[in-house]
Amino acid sequence: MIPSRGEWTAALEKRHGKSLQQKFSAATVAVCGLGGLGSNVAVALARAGVGRLILIDFDRVDITNLHRQQYKANQIGSYKADALAENLLEIAPYTEVKPVTAKVTEENFAELLKDADIVCEAFDNAQSKAMLANGVLERLPHCYLVAASGMAGMGSPNSIHTRKVTKRFYLCGDEVSDVADTIGLVAPRVMLCAAHQAHTILRILAEEYEV
Amino acid sequence: MVKVNGASLDIAGKTLGEYLSGAGYDTTRIAVERNGEIVFKSLYAETVLQDGDSLEVVSFVGGG
Secondary structure, X not given: OOOOHHXXXXXXXXXXXXXXXXXXXXXXXXXXXXXXXXXXXXXXXXXXXOOEXXXXXXXXXXXXXXXXXXXXHHHOOOEHHHHHHHHHHHHOOOOEEEEEOOOOOOOOHHXXXXXXXXXXXXXXXXXXXHHHHHHHHHHOOXXXXXXXXXXXXXXXXHHOEEEEEEOOEEEEEOOOOOHHHOOOOOHHHHHHHHHHHHHHHHHHHOOOOOO | OEEEOOEEEOOOOOEHHHHHHHXXXXXXXXXXXXXXXXXXXXXXXXXXXXXXXXXXXXXXXXXX
């Protein structure tokens, strides 16, 4: 039995307080890249009651994603944006979710992200990360950017951090662990970085701007 | 002197583009902040570094 919208809102307001929950509910967050970072960020934000999530990825769910990404075995082959939207609505049914199956480029990002208050950069490719970071900071002056760099391998969990680079630009990760130089991505370390991103997003919505 | 990622360097008078290529940065993987503001990528070549500037070069690595 799925709770009513009223019961759902009341439960969130009991947890977060009414004024904070209203800030979360009023927000639109765009998650760019729905892999180990983005799928975990989206789950955290949906659970916290963020009102609207724009989920963007061009790719489909692959068997090699399931060790760290929030998909299920029966979703292999589905578009990630659609599969994650489905999973988020099972977790938090009153979230407004907009799945977008598209590759984010220099040409289309401004249009795709125009409704977002905060953009979460969660790509895996370094060039794509830099392209989106520069693009958002140059051309979307109303948006905050929460990006990630460096979370691969078996390094210490304690080296994952968040720092504020400019007024609108937060960076999470250890900033050095390139997936190409490590054994690859290991679920909890990626989730830690995703948790840094998700919590930073909630803090910005709460108007807590320092790290 | 110009502060770059915390280190003082004698590069005032150079352009940002000259400094980045001399230091071996791949400009497709970075974002640059100068005195608290992002530097537009299209302006790297014409941004002349001034004495007292503070720069931060953010390098992105792969994985996500």
